[in-house]
Amino acid sequence: MKFIVKLSLVCWIIFISGLPCFGARRALLVGISDYRALPDVVKGRMLSDLRGPINDVKAMEQALLAYGFKKSEIKVLTNQWATRERLEGSFRDWLTDGTGQGDTVVFYFSGHGTQVKDFNGDEKDGLDEVLCPYDTDPKTGNNTIVDDEFGSWLRRLHDRTVVVIVDSCYSGDAIRGIRGVTVSRLESVATRRIKNISFASYNPPPICRGLARGVTDVPPGVVFMGASMEWQPAFEIRRHGSFYGGFTFGLTAKMRELVNPTYGELFDRAKHMVMDGMRLPQTPVMFADARVAKRPAFGGKVYESPIPKPDIEKREKxxxxxxxxxxxxxxxxxxxxxxxxxxxxxxxxxxxxxxxxxxxxxxxxxxxxxxxxxxxxxxxxxxxxxxxxxxxxxxxxxxxxxxxxxxSRITNPRPPFRIHLWLQDEDRRDFWVGERIGFKVKSERDAYILIINVDTEGNFHIIFPNKYQKENLV
Missing domain, CATH: 3.30.160.150 (Lipoprotein like domain)
Known part of the structure; x- marks a missing residue:
């Protein structure tokens, strides 16, 4: 299963029932910033606590409330309350035993994750992915939750609509490039936290050795949404004076902002916010059946009071x-x-x-x-x-x-109408000097469009309208 590595930062796993779900709802939110055994030095590398998971959990809770979840339907485990034993017990009692056929189940985890050797031969790359609860031992890997085992938990929820969001990561390179050419090197900085623990030694729990080869970690009929490619780092960002996981911040912001989005629309808007709004060097990915991607996210949206507009006159140094x-x-x-x-x-x-x-x-x-x-x-x-x-x-x-x-602070979170701007080559973000770049724009109303580019030298250019296309009414 590649819900941590192949989808490095955040993965959604959604079981889709045949009919729309109007049953009961339960959510289990887990966030671990302060680990019992961290900071510690393992394999010559300092492993540190994280900054954002508690804020991530709060943001996800508020987003779920906006979708009609009640406080009584959301259970939260943070830091010392998120041990391996408590996490497994809460998953069993709150989610598995506490829900039934047709119900909606949400599991959210924000904390450290890593890779370990695959002992049952079900992974093509020879590696299993694990979640790290509060009492994980960074030297031995004890008290972790391996993807094989986590998959067995999920199989018990086969007759429910299940959403799993995992905000953790496997690793990231220290070099960024375009088409294989190195364009910049990354230094370690205080604001960068990679959510990864490398164990000095690892002995898997019995369930991981006992599962037969070919047993799927997650049952069929799932949708994956992830915040970055497998080789990219997972970043935390600072917003409003606090740290958050970059994709979680973007995702929950769009959950609160958009009205009745589909899963596909919600992901696309969160992806654009991560890559173009926050300019993080990570590419969110989504794997979903087209029919499912067009369904209303979480069954529809509960309206929320408008987000206040920023004061663009106030400059930040x-x-x-x-x-x-x-x-x-x-x-x-x-x-x-x-x-x-x-x-x-x-x-x-x-x-x-x-x-x-x-x-x-x-x-x-x-x-x-x-x-x-x-x-x-x-x-x-x-x-x-x-x-x-x-x-x-x-x-x-x-x-x-x-x-x-x-x-970057100039934004209108509640515009009277929407404008969508995208590249003709939607999967591209890096271009060679002199290469032609095509844009597409769609507006819900007639509007005059102005596109400004800021290059790496700090120069400003109006790229639309231009001498080739002077009319900018769309």
Whole structure:
């Protein structure tokens, strides 16, 4: 089963009954930020707690309430209450025994996940995927939930409509590329949390050794939705002063915002928010029968009060953190810090806090060598002869970051009508310089369309209307 690896961050598993479901509803939401045995060093790597799962659970709870779930129908397990024993018992008592034919069941998990050796030969890649409860042992892998076992739990819910959302991840590369060509390298940053635990040794529970080869982890008739490809990292983001899983934030935002979306529409809008709104380097994926994808998500939407519009007049400064490198003295460090503080679009912060850019500076014999790292780990190298030279180079880049940050805040969550803009090649996000790019646009009403591009150098271009197509009324 590839509900963690093949769909790295978030997977939906939906059992579809033959008829629309109007039965009872039950949800079990699990979020683990603070693990009992973490932080710990395993295989020479520091394994850390997470920041977003508790907020993820709260966001998912609010989204389900918007779809008509009652508080009494939602059970929540967080941190120390989400042990392996309690999680399994709650799944059995609350979901399996507490529901019947025709009912709707939702299981949500946000926390660490990983891969282990497949002992029963049912995985083509030789690896099983596991969920990590609160009391997981990072050295031995004890108290985990292997996908084979989780699949046996799900088979007991065969006559119900079941939605499983798993917000965890297997791993991610440290290099991003276009068509196999490396275009940027990722540095480890404080805002990046990969939801993965690598065990020093692992001995599977008896059920994993005993399951016959060929037994499907999840019964037929399922829909998978995942936040990233198997080789991509899973990111947490900061919104409204708190951390969330990127796809979970996008998904729950669209659950609250859209009126009566289908599963396909809900996924597409969440995918666009992750890739184009948050600009996260991950590609959400969906596998679903076309008939099922066109059904109303969760049976239909309960209206919610409008989301307030942001104040576009209020500008947010670029948050810059600094870390001294080797060879640099305190005098140089504080001189750079003081010069940055004079820029009216910059606010300095600690490297342990959330930041927009992280600056690492080393003193060299001929000047300074600096790394300017964004929130997801993209790094730009700067070599300068003096502090003044470094500040001039940083000023241009930070001013660009400031502009982009404030442009990204302009949104209308409750527009009077909808406009859909997409690429002709819908699966593409990266293009070669000089390559032709085609756009398509659809509007519910007559509207004048203006498309602005901000390139990697911070230059602004109006790409529509243009000299080839001056009429922008759609």
């Amino acid at each position: 670029v948050l810059v953190a600094m870390e001294p490198g080797e060879g640099g003295g305190d005098q140089d460090f504080w001189a750079i810090r003081k010069a940055l503080s004079r820029l009216d679009f910059v606010r300095l912060c600690q490297s342990s806090d959330f930041f927009d850019r992280l600056l690492q500076v080393e003193k060299k014999s001929d000047g300074f060598s600096a790394k300017l790292i964004n929130r997801i780990g993209d790094v730009e190298y700067l070599n300068t002869s003096s502090v003044d030279d470094l500040i001039q180079k940083l000023k241009k880049r930070l001013e660009y970051a400031y502009t982009v940050k404030n442009l």
